[in-house]
Amino acid sequence: MSTLAPGAVLGILGGGQLGRMLALAAFRLGLRVHVFAQAANEPAVQVTDRATLAPFDDQRALDAFAASVDVVTLEFENVPVASVRHLAERVPVRPGADLLAIAQDRLAEKRFARSIGLETAPFAAYDGGADGSNLAELSFPCRVKTRRLGYDGKGQIRVSNRAEVAAAFAALGGVPCIVESEVAFRRELSVLVARRPSGAVAVFPLAENRHADGILRESFAPAAASPDLVAQAETLALAVARGVELAGLLAIELFETLDGRLLINEFAPRPHNSGHWTLDGCSVDQFEQAVRAVCDWPLTPARALAPCRMINLLGDDVDAWPAWLAKPSARLHLYGKEEARSGRKMGHVTLVGDDA
Ligand code: AMP
Numbered sequence: 001m002s003t004l005a006p007g008a009v010l011g012i013l014g015g016g017q018l019g020r021m022l023a024l025a026a027f028r029l030g031l032r033v034h035v036f037a038q039a040a041n042e043p044a045v046q047v048t049d050r051a052t053l054a055p056f057d058d059q060r061a062l063d064a065f066a067a068s069v070d071v072v073t074l075e076f077e078n079v080p081v082a083s084v085r086h087l088a089e090r091v092p093v094r095p096g097a098d099l100l101a102i103a104q105d106r107l108a109e110k111r112f113a114r115s116i117g118l119e120t121a122p123f124a125a126y127d128g129g130a131d132g133s134n135l136a137e138l139s140f141p142c143r144v145k146t147r148r149l150g151y152d153g154k155g156q157i158r159v160s161n162r163a164e165v166a167a168a169f170a171a172l173g174g175v176p177c178i179v180e181s182e183v184a185f186r187r188e189l190s191v192l193v194a195r196r197p198s199g200a201v202a203v204f205p206l207a208e209n210r211h212a213d214g215i216l217r218e219s220f221a222p223a224a225a226s227p228d229l230v231a232q233a234e235t236l237a238l239a240v241a242r243g244v245e246l247a248g249l250l251a252i253e254l255f256e257t258l259d260g261r262l263l264i265n266e267f268a269p270r271p272h273n274s275g276h277w278t279l280d281g282c283s284v285d286q287f288e289q290a291v292r293a294v295c296d297w298p299l300t301p302a303r304a305l306a307p308c309r310m311i312n313l314l315g316d317d318v319d320a321w322p323a324w325l326a327k328p329s330a331r332l333h334l335y336g337k338e339e340a341r342s343g344r345k346m347g348h349v350t351l352v353g354d355d356a
Helices: 017-028 059-068 081-088 097-103 106-115 162-171 227-243 286-294 315-325
Strands: 009-013 032-037 050-053 071-074 123-126 142-146 156-159 177-181 185-195 201-203 207-212 215-221 248-257 262-268 308-314 330-334 345-352
Touching: 009 017, 009 059, 017 032, 017 286, 032 059, 050 059, 059 081, 071 286, 081 097, 097 106, 097 262, 106 123, 106 177, 106 227, 106 262, 142 162, 156 162, 185 227, 185 262, 185 286, 201 227, 227 248, 227 262, 248 286, 308 315, 315 330, 315 345
Parallel strands: 009 032, 009 071, 032 050
Antiparallel strands: 123 177, 142 156, 142 177, 185 201, 185 207, 185 248, 207 215, 215 308, 248 262, 308 345, 330 345
């Protein structure tokens, strides 16, 4: 493939808010955008003039999509890996199918992290069939999590002893699970790393993330952190990016232990909610950096310009939009979603500077 130039067409798998913000960044750099989504009112479809509305496993739609774009990226993790492999035979897909396969499976993710020498919470696979003897090493309480399709705290149950695991497994639908010891963490952090296919990498400043009911509520960035912790996070991000031969952007969710170690929680091969602050407080935002990486264009160093506090607007929170608009230090981002269902990510606000 020749080098991509402005005017080329970026294909985005998924039509959500991450796709919308990716598309806007791509347009800013002179690209065209073709979104593969399911419905005309999805956030990313609203901002593009080219959209395919079809299921992700519709092979004819995938073929036509591949023929109309120069490179493909994704904003949504649960695209079938087989569809991505199908596309990748026709057009470059970045990040690629192998990384997606890891990121879709919590067990593969943790095994991969261990295989490159990184730490995770103690874990064991559980599919109900075995006698559970592989759980003997785990300290309780634990989280029983479905290996696939969990998000925002869904698909997981907390258990206080080994005897409760089987019931949790059944309540989760009897699908393959991972059982993970609960970590007494100091806080949750995340780091974003971009890598070009040709190998150059750029790591973003750490964000500190606060969740409620498994959903991200707020991120603070750059996270207050010692130089040693920052160096640890960078080393880890580079190890993951090289280990998976990343082409594009990858988010890594971390637990900081009470004694200052970083444990890998999960990966997302796409822009991440905890990186939204970069739109307003960083020398480059995560969406632009993702576009640069996917196009194999030069990356730019990601430096925080001001302290930021990103607040997710979930469900009815969005009704406060006039008040956020009236606040000088607040930058409001709305995703164009019609229905403010409870817990749904409708938009976010970034407070920049002293108010953060
Ligand atoms: P996850 O979907 O795995 O990211 O889990 C959602 C949230 O649940 C995390 O952001 C943590 O707040 C919490 N959580 C998940 N796994 C663990 C664990 N092993 N120990 C402590 N908290 C956890």
